[in-house]
Amino acid sequence: TEFRAEELYKYYKVYETIGSGGFAKVKLGRHILTGEKVAIKIINKKDLGDDLPLVKLEIEAMKNLSHQHICRLYQVIETSTQIFMVLEHCPGGDLFDYIIAKARLSEEETRVFFRQIVSAMAYVHSQGYAHRDLKPENILIDEDHNLKLIDFGLCAKPKGGLGYELMTCCGSPAYVAPELIQGRAYIGSEADVWSMGVLLFALLCGDLPFDDDLKITRGKYDNPHWLSPGSVLLLNQMMQVDPKRRVTVKQLLDHPWVMKDHNSPVEWDSRQLLGHIDEDCITEMAVNMKRSRESTTALVREWRFDHTTATYLLLLSKKQRGKPVRLCPQPAVYDSSCSPL
Numbered sequence: 459t460e461f462r463a464e465e466l467y468k469y470y471k472v473y474e475t476i477g478s479g480g481f482a483k484v485k486l487g488r489h490i491l492t493g494e495k496v497a498i499k500i501i502n503k504k505d506l507g508d509d510l511p512l513v514k515l516e517i518e519a520m521k522n523l524s525h526q527h528i529c530r531l532y533q534v535i536e537t538s539t540q541i542f543m544v545l546e547h548c549p550g551g552d553l554f555d556y557i558i559a560k561a562r563l564s565e566e567e568t569r570v571f572f573r574q575i576v577s578a579m580a581y582v583h584s585q586g587y588a589h590r591d592l593k594p595e596n597i598l599i600d601e602d603h604n605l606k607l608i609d610f611g612l613c614a615k616p617k618g619g620l621g622y623e624l625m626t627c628c629g630s631p632a633y634v635a636p637e638l639i640q641g642r643a644y645i646g647s648e649a650d651v652w653s654m655g656v657l658l659f660a661l662l663c664g665d666l667p668f669d670d671d672l673k674i675t676r677g678k679y680d681n682p683h684w685l686s687p688g689s690v691l692l693l694n695q696m697m698q699v700d701p702k703r704r705v706t707v708k709q710l711l712d713h714p715w716v717m718k719d720h721n722s723p724v725e726w727d728s729r730q731l732l733g734h735i736d737e738d739c740i741t742e743m744a745v746n747m748k749r750s751r752e753s754t755t756a757l758v759r760e761w762r763f764d765h766t767t768a769t770y771l772l773l774l775s776k777k778q779r780g781k782p783v784r785l786c787p788q789p790a791v792y793d794s795s796c797s798p799l
């Protein structure tokens with residue numbers, strides 16, 4: 459279905475650029491009907507060339523991944539020259555900038571964040587995906603200081619399931635597991651655990667354990683003096699050169715270091731199942747769209763990631779944050795809380 463960019467401006471206000479990467483940029487936006495802020499990832503097809511399949515892969519992955527620690531996809535609009543991905547807005551920026559600003563995090567603050575990363579990764583793996591590009595730049599901080607995973611462009615979903623081996627060497631050099639560097643066949647979930655180990659080191663140390671490929675293949679790095687024995691042990695168990703000796707994500711869920719001060723295993727199942735339809739949101743949408751509740755429910759259940767999906771998910775987000783489950787009907791101009799100016 460080819461839409462023109464009007465399709466975007468019909469439903470969203472578009473503001474300044476808040477991020478720019480190779481072939482894409484991210485602009486701040488606002489969903490007109492709900493007044494909610496969004497982040498609009500704008501991809502120019504011609505800059506993509508034969509990388510277009512990677513974007514399609516990311517879109518399909520994000521449509522299937524619905525979790526409290528994964529950045530939410532609301533709507534996809536495709537024109538002849540561009541693809542717009544309307545995503546959850548995280549006003550806290552990314553974890554990379556956060557670590558730089560604080561130099562390094564305390565073990566306690568790191569544990570809160572690391573539990574959320576383990577939660578997200580256990581869920582991603584349970585859906586048969588491997589992220590393959592885990593790093594602080596791909597983790598955002600939302601308005602409640604919770605983490606959200608982004609950039610699934612390099613993720614993999616092996617046909618036969620996550621137990622099947624992958625061959626493509628990808629990811630960011632400092633975070634890539636030794637088996638990928640050596641061009642060997644590897645298991646996505648095991649490579650993700652290595653990257654999580656590098657990420658944990660970055661959080662606790664404000665630095666990277668390896669600065670060249672040789673050090674990665676030897677798996678040798680220095681532990682700064684401030685690390686607790688528990689942190690040193692966990693890092694060692696995650697950054698094992700032999701992937702079969704590496705700790706698994708399942709083992710991380712109730713690992714002693716992860717459980718410290720929390721006394722409960724990491725909860726990884728999704729709190730946002732797409733199967734459940736919220737009645738209050740349906741009611742508000744039915745009224746606004748002048749449709750019956752039944753036909754509105756049927757429309758939402760199609761999960762087309764069109765404006766209906768975006769309106770439903772953004773209304774649900776408002777409800778979950780204690781805001782009124784209200785839509786601002788056109789065409790009057792409203793301020794952000796939907797009250798007429």
Ligand SMILES: Cn1cc(Br)cc1C(=O)Nc1[nH]nc2c1CN(C(=O)N[C@H](CN1CCCC1)c1ccccc1)C21CC1
Binds near residue numbers: 482499547549608
């Ligand atoms: C940096 N920053 C400061 C504030 Br305040 C908000 C943000 C911010 O970026 N918020 C934000 N909310 N939602 C998103 C973002 C950024 N963002 C992103 O998807 N950001 C990634 C960042 N990648 C990390 C490594 C390479 C690029 C991106 C991908 C392609 C082009 C540009 C940016 C989304 C859409 C999911």
